[in-house]
Amino acid sequence: MKRIALAVAVIFAAGILIPQCLLAKELKVGYVDLAKVFDEYSKTKEADKALEEKGKAKEAERTKMIDAVRKLKDEQALLSDKAKAEKQLVIDEKVKELQAFDLMTREELVKQRNETIGGILKDIEKVVTDYSQAQGYDFILNSRMLLYGKEETDLTPEIMKKLK
Helix, strand or coil, X not given: CHHHHHHXXXXXXXXXXXXXXXXXCCCCEEEXXXXXXXXXXXXXXXXXXXXXXXXXXHHHHHHHHHHHHHHHHHHHHCCCHHHHHHHHHHHHHHHHHXXXXXXXXXXXXXXXXXXXXXXXXXXXXXXXXXXXXXXXXXXXXXXXXXXXXXXXXXXXXXXHHHHC
């Protein structure tokens, strides 16, 4: 019985003393405004521009397809009933091609965007990790997770410099 009481007392004392020992070390903590870093990073701007250009090219293709459908509809109006029915089959096929093109383009652009964002975030994460290790930081937090952070612990400008 005395051994159990002694064991409980040792565990209790260890539970109190160990966290206090861990807290004796002063932690170095900073934060980064990840959204700001991401938005102002040159690779983000380049990727946005490339994606926008690709989107414009796809939109031009789509416009050509729509014009082709309109032209077929205009031609259909001048035809006999039998020829109108045949032309409608062609129109329906073109509309299906347009819908498939829209779906494929949307998926392609979203996939490319996600891959690009992932690569950029990995770049930023590597810079933050390298910086924090070099400067002896224990934690670097995302500013979106903070309710409050002193301005001197904001590492955003330093990280942005390293990314340039």
